[in-house]
Amino acid sequence: AQKITQTQPGMFVQEKEAVTLDCTYDTSDPSYGLFWYKQPSSGEMIFLIYQGSYDQQNATEGRYSLNFQKARKSANLVISASQLGDSAMYFCAMRAMLKTSYDKVIFGPGTSLSVIP
Amino acid sequence: NAGVMQNPRHLVRRRGQEARLRCSPMKGHSHVYWYRQLPEEGLKFMVYLQKENIIDESGMPKERFSAEFPKEGPSILRIQQVVRGDSAAYFCASSPGLTSNEQFFGPGTRLTVL
Numbered sequence: 001a002q003k004i005t006q007t008q009p010g011m012f013v014q015e016k017e018a019v020t021l022d023c024t025y026d027t028s029d030p031s032y033g034l035f036w037y038k039q040p041s042s043g044e045m046i047f048l049i050y051q052g053s054y055d056q057q058n059a060t061e062g063r064y065s066l067n068f069q070k071a072r073k074s075a076n077l078v079i080s081a082s083q084l085g086d087s088a089m090y091f092c093a094m095r096a097m098l099k100t101s102y103d104k105v106i107f108g109p110g111t112s113l114s115v116i117p
Numbered sequence: 118n119a120g121v122m123q124n125p126r127h128l129v130r131r132r133g134q135e136a137r138l139r140c141s142p143m144k145g146h147s148h149v150y151w152y153r154q155l156p157e158e159g160l161k162f163m164v165y166l167q168k169e170n171i172i173d174e175s176g177m178p179k180e181r182f183s184a185e186f187p188k189e190g191p192s193i194l195r196i197q198q199v200v201r202g203d204s205a206a207y208f209c210a211s212s213p214g215l216t217s218n219e220q221f222f223g224p225g226t227r228l229t230v231l
Contacts, residue, residue, distance in 0.1 A: 043224070045160075091159055095220075105220060107159040
């Protein structure tokens, strides 16, 4: 069965510092995708970054980068130069990418990030 | 190109009433997913639909909950005889198909059962 674990229920970071949000996953699917979503207090789900299991390089999107370690089954999110607007819940998610399968997404429990001025 | 639309954004119901949540996927998307987020929790998959077909409803409670995605019009998540435990945020997501990397989420409907 697929499972996502986020062991940090809450994190604090000083403004302009970098922060790493942990995510480990468990799957038996040979091909899968890993996602990070941001949920601010307003409630919407904002897609941040995607990593495919066969991608050779770690994904980056602006200040977001994904530290993908396949052997350890971890997909940590790194936010560089934190901003006050980064304060939100962050969810790690996973989906099987088999062409014959559909793409149900499994979400982790989330990490609450607070950026301190 | 409008994003995924959900309405209403907020819905208040008394115990025993029915709740209807609507989701219009992005243009060109034929796959719709419904997720539920209980307070202080992550999103949990409920049901996956394609036009006129329910593909996977393994996350749906067996009673009172149903979903449809008709040939024309939005997808509907229907909750009959609501109870306080149904209070949650319900998110709809859409994707163009199996090969897409991303599901696009709507803003969610926040259901409060009094």
